[in-house]
Amino acid sequence: MNHYMKSVWLWVSALVVIGLLSGCNDNNGVSSTSLLKPFGSEESYDEFTKKHDFNRNSYGSFILNENRTSNFSSGSGGGDFSRTNLQEEGVDEPDVVKTDGEFLYVVSNKSVHIVDAVPALESHKIAEITVPGSVSKIFLHEKRLVIIYTRYVDQSAEISNNINADRLSIGPISFQGTGVLIADVSNPEAPVTQRHEMYDGWLNAARRVDGTLHLALEFSPPDISAETKPAALLPKRYRVNGNGVTTDLGALVNAANILHPDNPGWLNFVTVVSLDLAQPNREPGALSYLGDSYTIYTSPQALYIVQRDYSAVSGGDDVSIQPVATSTQIHKFTLLPGAVQASASGIVPGSILNQYSLGEHNGFLRLATNSWNTDTAVYVLEQVDAALEVVGKVENIAPGERLFSARFLGDRGFLVTFLQVDPLFTVDLSNPRAPVVVGELKVPGFSNYLHPISDTRLLSIGLSPNNPQISLFDISDFSEPLLMDKVEWASGEWSNAVYDPLAFNYWAEHRLLALPMDSWRTDGVSYWYENGARVYEVDATHGFISKGQLTSQRKGYTNSARVVFIGDYTYYVRHDQIEVAATALLEQMVASVELISPAQRNDGDTIVSY
DSSP: OOHHHHHHHHHHHHHHHHHHHTTGGGOTTOOOOSSEEEOOOHHHHHHHHHHOOOOOOOOGGGSOOGGGSOOOOOOOSSSSBOOOOOSSTTEEOOBSEEEOSSEEEEEETTEEEEEEOSSGGGOEEEEEEEOSSEEEEEEEETTEEEEEEEEEEEHHHHEETTTTHHHHTTOOOEEEEEEEEEEEOSSTTSOEEEEEEEEESEEEEEEEETTEEEEEEEEOOOOOOTTSOGGGGSOEEEEEOTTSOEEEEEESSOGGGEEEESSOSSOEEEEEEEEETTSTTSOOEEEEEEEOOSEEEEOSSEEEEEEEEEEEEEETTEEEEEEEEEEEEEEEEEEETTEEEEEEEEEEESBOOSGGGEEEETTEEEEEEEOSSSOEEEEEEEEETTEEEEEEEEEEESTTOEEEEEEEETTEEEEEEESSEEEEEEEEOSSTTSOEEEEEEEEESEEEEEEEOSSSEEEEEEESSSSEEEEEEEOSSTTSOEEEEEEEOOTTEEOGGGTOGGGOEEEGGGTEEEEEEEEEEEOSSOEEEEEEEEEEEEETTTEEEEEEEEEOSOOSOOSSOEEEEETTEEEEEOSSEEEEEETTEEEEEEEEEEOSOGGGSOOTTOOOOO
16 A cells, blocks of 8 residues: 555544544434445444545546635625525525625625725725635625635644644644634624634535525545544634634534545545524534535525546556546535534436536425536436435436536426537426426527526526627427527627626616626737626517626726626626716716725736636
């Protein structure tokens, strides 16, 4: 056994010793699924270690999952303003911009800027919260702002009070941690920090359901020596003070909470951390399993973690990775106040694209999968005891074509595949045990994101074939979908909403669609990026009606701009500046708010991003 494999064997062996010493072999209070079981005895541990060499040949970590993209802005409560483009009603998602209809909260590198946005003409920055890391996403819920950030920590230099001495025995360690700061913003001019902690691992995704925030984290423990104490291997939590100094609070999870598969692939700690936002000082809930995670989907009742099982093809002395999953595992965790509980697992053939490939309705989970340019399928799963069993399916959809987007809403499903044209398929799921493809429409290009706006209309954004295109489909006859209208942007123009669904802002109350816009311009001598926002009215009869374009005074490409509606005004939000115009007269800027100093930002043609 080589040094790497030996080190992996040692950390898992030590992990199980923790479980045995902690008395988790009685399994009291420990949930499990058909694919995930707790370590229960020394005998089962021996069997586990003899059967498996703890080979970490899994390829999920090579795939960029949803946590690599950011989401759109949201608000809480009533008011005349646009909200999050949520996949599921009642399941909030984080983003780089949030609003409550009066204030804007904007991510910029290590800070969150707070802007008084009403009245629009008097918009101005009123406060800033800085964290010891790079802010990735934020939530806003009932006057509480949640800041989630990434921090790389040199434990030998930064962890205080020597509680972490066991892990330091391994040697100098630099690891990725996820920080969470919860601030009371009842008075936005003077935010008050209520909780500030950090956890081992990188953030896969985060969701808020009611008053509970759920973080899905993944942590890869370091190589260790035989002298390393078992406690050093578990993911930990840390308190962070106002100066950014971290205090080790010990293990985030204990062995009784840790589940393992019978047939392990990549053995990372996948942990769901649950925080009660109504009680910020309450201890977090945490549940872990050994494996990996690709993405998560969350309904109001459950959180599903998806794991893709990959194959490899040998190429001489090297192993080449195929971007193909032979099967997909799904682990279901029931949502509880301040916690989750593992409840069921299942497996389906093929791979999924992203969170929109899943959807739950009336207790059934629907998944769209693709078997690498061979065919697309839809599977319907039902929980039976601790298993997610396939109870309905339709396979061999569009043989030889790749799945580009999927969306489930109620008892309807929508699929887009692509080879040379874009077939839009409609799937009748009214009988979940016998789903059936009932309609097909072929149009040029493909759609990356599908957005149902009513029972009879479906919006989409994609490429046709190389330029951004928005489309409006008539689905009143579900068996014969029709293309009502489309708008194709010019060559050199782009919107990050093409690949980031939550940059797609449809304000249903006013039938307005806003998209961030970037364009490559030239006067024949020089080139520059022009950016801003385009707004359309979506008319159910006449299709897209242009409301104009807000053009930013700031040059430079940004891949995370957002567009927010508050009242009669449109706000184009970047990490460094906010620009405002009346929605009825977008060409005339009425306010501009600088968020960072000129010395901190990039001007001209330099690429800038979050």
